[in-house]
Amino acid sequence: KNEVEQSPQNLTAQEGEFITINCSYSVGISALHWLQQHPGGGIVSLFMLSSGKKKHGRLIATINIQEKHSSLHITASHPRDSAVYICAVRGGAQKLVFGQGTRLTINP
Amino acid sequence: DAGVTQSPTHLIKTRGQQVTLRCSPKSGHDTVSWYQQALGQGPQFIFQYYEEEERQRGNFPDRFSGHQFPNYSSELNVNALLLGDSALYLCASTGGTTEAFFGQGTRLTVV
Numbered sequence: 528k529n530e531v532e533q534s535p536q537n538l539t540a541q542e543g544e545f546i547t548i549n550c551s552y553s554v555g556i557s558a559l560h561w562l563q564q565h566p567g568g569g570i571v572s573l574f575m576l577s578s579g580k581k582k583h584g585r586l587i588a589t590i591n592i593q594e595k596h597s598s599l600h601i602t603a604s605h606p607r608d609s610a611v612y613i614c615a616v617r618g619g620a621q622k623l624v625f626g627q628g629t630r631l632t633i634n635p
Numbered sequence: 636d637a638g639v640t641q642s643p644t645h646l647i648k649t650r651g652q653q654v655t656l657r658c659s660p661k662s663g664h665d666t667v668s669w670y671q672q673a674l675g676q677g678p679q680f681i682f683q684y685y686e687e688e689e690r691q692r693g694n695f696p697d698r699f700s701g702h703q704f705p706n707y708s709s710e711l712n713v714n715a716l717l718l719g720d721s722a723l724y725l726c727a728s729t730g731g732t733t734e735a736f737f738g739q740g741t742r743l744t745v746v
Contacts, residue, residue, distance in 0.1 A: 568723045570737035613677055622691050625677035
């Protein structure tokens, strides 16, 4: 079993829909990252969380430390949100352990 | 601030050759981590450098080695390249407990 599990692996939705991507982890962490990766490879950090909830524009990230679970929500989704979203947890010494990613496609 | 920069962006090598990839961390960051991302997979941790020493290592063979310079920039070296080494190689920099910043990656193709 992977230390970081994401679901779903693939998600296709229509423009405007509310999107939820889930991340569960099995190790102790100091922080959890949500990352966005577009075709071509570059990774952009969306959020770094250690507790509670963060919001940036149409993106919301939550984390429940006791349940070892985090969610990334996208409100009013748009085709430009199409990308791979990756959850990564930071344990000791700043090493990141990545989930497999969720490929999101938003159709117009 | 240019953020994290990696070079080259693309590279094609032949089996058995050696390759060196380079990473300059974000200004103020002293820790550099290298990751390998195979097609369709999440990145896998190779190793991390801090204060010019390898601090942690993932499950990669000794063919993968690295170096960190006094200015915190880093190199990843891979010897005796195999077809399976074809991947996107990502560099991430951090400083203390700050957010990680990633470079655009180097796409290595071994033929």
